[in-house]
Amino acid sequence: MLELRNVSAHYGQIQALHDVNIQVGKGEIVSLIGANGAGKTTLLMTICGDPKASQGEILFEGEPIHLQSTSQIMRKDIAIVPEGRRIFARLTVEENLHMGGFFLDDKAEFAHLEQEVYSLFPRLLERKHQRAGTMSGGEQQMLAMGRALMSKPRLLFLDEPSLGLAPIIIQQIFDIIEKLRERGITVFLVEQNANQALRLSDRGYVIENGRIVLEDTGANLLTNEEVRKAYLGG
């Protein structure tokens, strides 16, 4: 579904990604784990076209997308829950969701999708008319996920969805990621919380200093000696 071939990316003069090769198959949950500053977010943002890949190819369902603009890429069936959630704090919860479904013209389909998001995140329905910025971190995370789902994605990027949240909320978030798989949404997950991410994942990649250093199934990575030492706390 998504394929990166020898992708490099630069921020100004600094090379942030080196020859990255990644494949995400339809219906999979694939994790990308790595330390702070290893290039996890950069990798996701490069797929979204910001910054543009300086080398290599990015294919979405066989179509090269690395030359297109961010808004063009994101209008395909791709959605992102970005680092730091980036909800629109001054808009209401409902308005945030509507921004997610901006390009959905079919009214009935839109209403159905909205219903689905509310059933997945009942908290959002309770807070429908509340300003998004007044909600708790966990609720904002749910809103960011709901907003992404409103565009009816087939491929969903999640950038550190567990960051700064209480363990019980983190569990809920991971349960929902599991549910998304059942609905046929392919998930590419970037996490520092490697343990939980890998347990959920079909496959995983380890990134270090902008290079993919390891690739295996989630289960194998969980038991891998080096991964345990570096990312799972021994």
Place this chain on the structure above:
Amino acid sequence: MSEQFYYFLQQILNGVTIGSTYALIAIGYTMVYGIIGMINFAHGEVYMIGSYAAFFVLAGLAMLGFDSLALMLIAAFTLSIVITSAYGWSIERVAYRPLRGGNRLIPLISAIGMSIFLQNFVRLAQGSRDIAMPSLISGGWVIGPVDGFNVTLSYMQVIIFVVTFISMSVLTAFISKSKMGRACRACAEDLGMANLLGINTNKVISITFVIGAALAAVAGVLLSMYYGVINPYLGFMAGLKAFTAAVLGGIGSIPGAVLGGLLLGITEAITAGYFSSEYKDVVAFGLLCFVLLFMPTGILGKPEVEKV
């Protein structure tokens, strides 16, 4: 009622008149700042072009022998809005968009250049002398005692109140209810995120410039008829005043621009009425200095919140 009261009432009426046109222009500054964080210093010139467009429409129709006032007003507003919006759109396209993403100082310099260019373009094309607007609406209501000071509320002032009120209502409805208005608000909060949702942010930015220019055009039509003369330099002072109004109310906030405009207009009128009209600009810009020094976020502006 005492004479002092009527005198005061007159100053307030004059202040609100001028203030509402400041507010119309200030919205252009504040919306553009809200979305791309840039002060469009050519905005005063956009307002000046709105005045000239109104002049040509009114003079042209008068020459052709039209005498229906309503028709002339509608034509002046419509055509001025269309022409001025086209200018607003082109200015962004030509002078700001190619510079986006770089140092924030560069578009600012480009804006000042655009302002000088437009001023001189109009000066060369139309001459630098004052042009008298065809006087269409005169007279008004006089309230007050037979002897002593009378309050005059001219019909033109009433038109300014009504048209400003309608423009603000349309804008409010657009911003709060429509899909595009929602996108404008979202972009003002986080342009990059809006882009990540597939929204063509260039288009939203263009729309912001067009809205600002359209409101400046409305102000241009109203003020040129109110004062009766136009010249290529009137955009400079009006632009500075409206910028002051936007900062006073809190730049980036639309209700703030309206409030700032009215406050500034009233302050000026009170200064002119009780002190000296020569000092009204001193007070206005003194107010700007005061706001920038002691409350830089303005009255309704929000302090920059650290994003978590």
